[in-house]
Amino acid sequence: MQLSDLKNLKIAIVGAGYGGASAAKALSLLGADVNVYEQANQIREAGAGIGLRPSTMNRFREWGIFDAIAKVSSPSEIFEILTPTGDPIMKEEWPVAGEQTHTHLIHRGDFIDALLSVLPEGMVHLGHKLESVQDKGDGAVLTFANGTSVEADLVIGADGIRSVVRRELFSDKEPVFSGEHAYRAVISADDAYGMVVDDNLRMYIGRGTKIYLLPLRHRNQVSFDITALCPDGTWVPEVTKDDLLATVEGFDERLVNITRDLDMDTVNIRAVYDIDSIDTWHSDSVVLMGDAAHSMLHHQGQGANSAVEDAGALADAMRDADSVKEALALFQATRKPVTDTLQAVSRQGWSEGEIDEVFPGQKPASIGAKG
Incomplete structure (x- = not known):
């Protein structure tokens, strides 16, 4: 135009x-x-950490706001998928070949604050x-x-x-219920039992549960996310510490200990939905x-x-x-x-077989x- x-x-x-x-x-x-x-x-953005892909960061560079995002995030080079006990399944380097911008790991709250800070005053009502x-x-x-x-x-x-x-x-x-719950918390990296050693995202997967460890080392924190199968589609379900511990049974004992130490008042709990x-x-x-x-x-x-x-x-x-x-x-x-x-x-x-096995x-x- x-x-x-x-x-x-x-x-x-x-x-x-x-x-x-x-x-x-x-x-x-x-x-x-x-x-x-x-x-x-x-x-106020609840939840925990997310990864901003190279193409996303390149858009911020194009709009002149790359630095505003980068200063509240950590660049990450590798994404790993592991078994519940830490054996490697897959390792993916990011950025992909030919891209110079890294994926950046950021807290959701910091992300929305940074985006809103670059808008003219009075634009948001x-x-x-x-x-x-x-x-x-x-x-x-x-x-x-x-x-x-x-x-x-x-x-x-x-x-x-x-x-x-x-x-x-x-x-x-x-919206369509996925058959899953998401439990998300941000904890100090000092309370992660030595599992945060770099800026790389790791996912542990097994029998109906995925655990994401997303470092936010610029905050000295880590985003600890559990996604677990559950048939309860209540939008904000009631979940106990024992419920969380049951989802991580058989995982690396350090992950179990992190779960055991969680303050339930700080855990964001929700059923997971999408749309057709x-x-x-x-x-x-x-x-x-x-x-x-x-x-x-x-x-x-x-x-x-x-x-x-x-x-x-x-x-x-x-x-x-x-x-x-x-x-x-x-x-x-x-x-x-x-x-x-x-x-x-x-x-x-x-x-479908895994869902039937778990529930x-x-x-x-x-x-x-x-x-």
Whole structure:
């Protein structure tokens, strides 16, 4: 689009998470009038650590914010998969051959803080819970629970797995339970029984459980994540220390000790959900991105990375296409085949036989959709 057209374009982004904040940065660099509306009164990111892939870090370099992310993260060179007792299964070097930027390991809270810190003051509006969106063809109107309404030339739904924008305009399908729970905590590296010796991510896998040790050595901490099979699809299930210890039975005794030492009040506990692939992400003036468009299971570590990649692809499309309508079509054509594949691959975390072995006769119906 012409620079003059972009500068006259009013964009409203619903959601100030990774995707929404990244899109706000990328689109504002094009000169568009961007505002972000977030339902929370305070943005706090629960959970633990994630890995930002080289392509994601390269987007930050392109937007001039690489240093802001790098200073609160640790570069990592290797990802290892091991048996429960630490025997090697696979070792992958990252970055892949030919890429010079490293994967960076970062705490989720530090990540969102860094993204929001590079946005202009006043761009993000807190306390705006979306109630409805009206697509008018050449624009859209957002109505919020606080009584305000906003009209924009382009609305971007970056409002997560339970997206109001998606439900109102594109798909009324509910999120799909994976048959797993995720238990996440951040602990001091000093309490990791000597298991954090470098900046490399390690995953221990066996009989229905995966344990991720993701170093955050710039914080002298480690993200300790357990993903375990469980038929309870309650969104925020009640779980005891004994439940956690049962999931790590047979693992390296140091991993068991870390689990035993956890303060349950600091453990983020949730059932793991994604969404089925939806056919259409956009109309002429409204578009979905990130988890709102393609929420996926975390087995491939691609949720946050895909949201940032969406933001970059959307900005590229807005720059290169002749109109908003053409840009949104180009964005979907570019990103949807990629995320459809990632969604499918991420659902292959467990075999049906393994689920039956761990929970005989208790397989949730939704697991059958995992393929």
